[in-house]
Amino acid sequence: MNDKREMLLNQSMGKLFVSLALPGMAGMIVIGLYNLVDSIFVGQFVGPAAVSAVAMGYAVILVNQAILSLFATGASSLFSRAMGAGDQKTMDALLGNVFWPVALCSLVLTAITFSFAPGILFALGAREEILSLGIDYLRLLSLGFVFGAVGPALNFLIRAEGQMKTAMKIMALGTITNIILDPIFIKVLGMGMEGAALATIIGQSLFLLGDFAHFRSKQSSINLSRKSFRINWPLMPEIIRVGFSGMIMSLAVAIQLSILLSLSSSYSINSNIVMSTAFRIMSFFYIPIFGISYGLQPVLGANYGAGRFDRVREAFWYFGKVASAIAVGIWLFFQLFAPFILSWFITDGEIVAEGSRQFRLFLSSFLFYGLIAVFIMLFMALGKAGKGALLTLGRQLFFFIPLALLLPYMFGEIGLWLSYPLGDLCVVLFGMILVRSELKLLKRPHYAGQ
Template sequence: MTKISSKDLGTEPIGKLLVKQAVPASIGILVMSLNILVDTIFVGNWIGSTAIAAINVVLPVSFFIAALGMAIGVGGSSIISRALGANQKGKALKTFGNQLTLTLLFTITFAILGLYFVDTLIPAFGGKGNIFEPAKVYYEIILYGVPVLGFVMMGNNVIRAEGKPKFAMYAMLIPSIGNLVFDYIFINLLDFGMAGAAWATTGSYIVSFLFILWYFLSEHSELKINTSHFRLDKAIVSEIGALGFVTLSRQAVVSVTFLLVNNALYNFGGETSVTAYAIVGRMSMFALFPVFGITQGFIPIAGFNYGAEKYQRVKEVIYTAIKYATVLAAIIFVVLMVFPEFITKWFTTDQAVTEVTPNNMRIAFAAIPVLALQLIGSAYFQAIGKAIPALILTLTRQAIFFIPLLYIMPVFFGEIGIWISFPIADVLATMVTYYFLRRELNTLEKNI
């Protein structure tokens, strides 16, 4: 096998390189999304529709704590990509060591806090009535594995920053496939119910962690660190924190959004509306996998070439990524508009749920074609180390636009106003992103 070097990020043709980076990322996200999708189908059919709502209630908490690992991974990976592009190997190694230390400290601390406040957090996130008990069972087991998940999310981003998309893909495939196998064993064969669903997820990430550990100890990784690299460096921690805060803010806002939407929908339609939102949420990750894949593939290319001051290549990869992602988003839009009834019946046969979900799905995904520019634009600023615009663009979609709309629209339109808020926020956020990205492209033109 020909050894792949990070230097390829600065030399290969952009179109070919983006495909090489994006396809493995897309496959990894697809399988991970299928895992979430099938996991939800298994839970809905083998345990019941209330179990789907219970998992959706738990997601914001575990998602946020796991996002700590992702934030440290994305923030540090931006530094690593640019450092490798500028031939600063020492800085890349020190950054990786600091990422490991920070991940350990933060994920364990927040997992302990999450377990301590379990009875407060679950009702706050919509786990009320019949949803509470299954949500609590799932929540407690999931949090035991959250520190492992944090390492998986951090390590995956570092592997991608090294320009090794296939290994990053494997790191995503392993927990996805493992979770489905464990689901069948723990839920269907052993009849462990919600506990089985939780242990299946936790066990799958432990297997992925072992793979990532093997990767960094093997010859495939360029980042061979020693104990001195684990000592926290103020400047590096500050930069990881600034860039990682963008990702953490995005995930935190996602968690808050889940909390607000779950509670708002529960007030209007009870458990049926919460379950409908759980299904739409699962489809959001699944449907947009190729767009997310292009975004993931785009980040190390943009970061490496920006660090190497190859601004023409930076400009080219921005345009290419937006073009590819927009075409794919348009195709996804058509599928979701035509087949929502068929998609809903994958998850449940509950008549109340199948009646309300399809129309809500159409509304929620109405602005998908414009999202490509918003995702690529916000990812670009994070890739090149510009934390402030990256943070602003990350918060526009949900914090600045969606959450206020969530309170305003139901006043005039009732429950349907909640669903209408999704596409309106998407369009407004894309407009803001276009303004920032246009200014950045003009700056790049002057430096070419």
């Protein structure tokens, strides 16, 4: 542990970025590929309606991610702060606090989703072909929710150790398996939507096995034993307090996606298909940006725990500048190559041509996403759950929902496409105010986490 702690406390930000953020980006890309490749393969082999069906299933997956985020985000923040303070006892106690709550809650979600899949999808705007395809996909996928939640949740602890490369390799194992099996199950074996779901479940199972293989190895900072699988109840309030903002983030995205799918369905099936595709692409490309912030999290947490507030500020600015530069580059890619990107998922040239303008408009705020990611992570890493939740809720709910309801009423369908980027702009301005205040506090000589 001492070598990792010293690295986080003393290594230059450039080296830390290379060793933590780049693997973090790659690892998050790997996670994002799970559902993205499902969308691509079903779009090419089943049809455009299948893309919307997978997107509606993704809204339920986000609820599963909210469950794992509640415990994994809080535990990883606590883990990195304990590492900075040299508290091995706390580090060893966190695995059980992640494993059991996530597994049990995911099993409950499986029972609900399998039983009520038709009603859930209908509420999201699914009708006729989209509804039929969505039921096939979601019911089978729900049987693997426990693997899809516990694997990523435990991987949070590996990233909190500062072992981003190991975390990325484990994630890659599951994703590559999924990518290989998708075309075989969907096309070759003729399983269609159920084939996409089964490939995902198998990949996620290998993900979980990879996590446990790491914790049993000498590379892990956790001293694994039977006690590791016990819930340490005194730690749970802090885990939930900090992880609340991570949970809210996923739930808010699920609500946001549900609103977008439902409202776009009221215009036309083509509008719904393009909205589903645009949201999936946005989510996938935002993931590596947020991966930078996950690389930033152990640096912030360890230095905060050690009282190195100057390094906290330095890390925030360094990682934030790089994340912003990458976000601007991705934004340019969206604006210049919209038809090409849409054609990955949609084989109907008419839908691609009509949807390119809407796609560009929807993703016009992506250049701010580097700032949004590091703003949120600053508060999560420092244990400032309230401010982190405010930013998260601001982005997904407080600004977006009023705009999504008001702008279509004023401007028609184009107002719906405008509501998302305008909501992002509002949260960036709000975030600047919160971050400026926090960075001022960190400059105080006797700052102690006020």
